[in-house]
Amino acid sequence: MVRWAEHGELAGLVPIELAADGLFEQVGITFPPGTTQVEEVTDPASVLVEGEPPAGFALVGWVDGNVHLDQLAVHPGRMRQGVGGRLVTAVLDHAAASGAPAVTLTTFRDVPWNAPWYTRHGFTVLPEEQWGPELRALVEHERELGIEVAPRVVMSAVTGPRPSR
Numbered sequence: 001m002v003r004w005a006e007h008g009e010l011a012g013l014v015p016i017e018l019a020a021d022g023l024f025e026q027v028g029i030t031f032p033p034g035t036t037q038v039e040e041v042t043d044p045a046s047v048l049v050e051g052e053p054p055a056g057f058a059l060v061g062w063v064d065g066n067v068h069l070d071q072l073a074v075h076p077g078r079m080r081q082g083v084g085g086r087l088v089t090a091v092l093d094h095a096a097a098s099g100a101p102a103v104t105l106t107t108f109r110d111v112p113w114n115a116p117w118y119t120r121h122g123f124t125v126l127p128e129e130q131w132g133p134e135l136r137a138l139v140e141h142e143r144e145l146g147i148e149v150a151p152r153v154v155m156s157a158v159t160g161p162r163p164s165r
Contacts, residue, residue, distance in 0.1 A: 002090040005047040005057065013038045013047065013057050013073075020056075020073040027111055032146040037071050048090050050074075050083045058087040060094065064132030066156070067095035069105040079113075088121045096159035103159065104135060106142060109151040123155040 005013070017038045021031055037059060041047060048058040056074035060067055069091050074083045095103045104126065108114040115125070131139070131154060142148060 001052075002048055002050045002086050005044040005049045005054070007044045009049060009054060010038070010041055010044060010047070012053060013041075013049070016054065016056060016075045017071070017073045019075050019077075023076055023113070024108075024111070027150075029108070029111070029150050031149070038073070048087055048094070050087050050090075051078070055081075056083040056087055058091050060091055062100075063104055063138060064134045065100065066102045066104050067091065067098065067100045067159075068135075068138070069103055072105075084113075084117070085121065088118075092122070092157060092159055100159055102156045104154060104156045106139060106152055106154050109153045111150070115153055115155065118155050118157075121157070123157040126154045126156040128154070 024031065038047070038057065041059065046060055048060065050056050055078035056072070058072045059070040061070055062068060069088075072084060072087055072091075074087075092103055103123075105118065105123070107118060115123075135154060139152075139154065142152070
């Protein structure tokens, strides 16, 4: 079941993020030190979790009037069980309920569990000329942090009714 995180669960999400980030080493991607996002979260109302205890989480915010999926992480031991799909569906439902026209995210273009996976969940690449000022600043900030260690894309999905999978 996907739900909003409780404050006491936030610290327990760090090992999920670190374990999920470790998978990127299989494709030659190592994240720079200091780029762990969930460590900095203080508001549980910005984190959707799946499971008891959580097996994965989705960190969300707002960018240019859209819900922005800052991060989706599933513990490797719980992957391929629909956790990520349920989290993405919950993010899209949250965006629709909040009146956001879309959900945006940034991700690695060629990593199978990144852009290709999001495509299967209704996201498409958002051309740079359609980026708003906040999204443009976020992409630039990711570059400054050194996260762009492989080709990345910005993607979006329109909220509202979605086809069944």
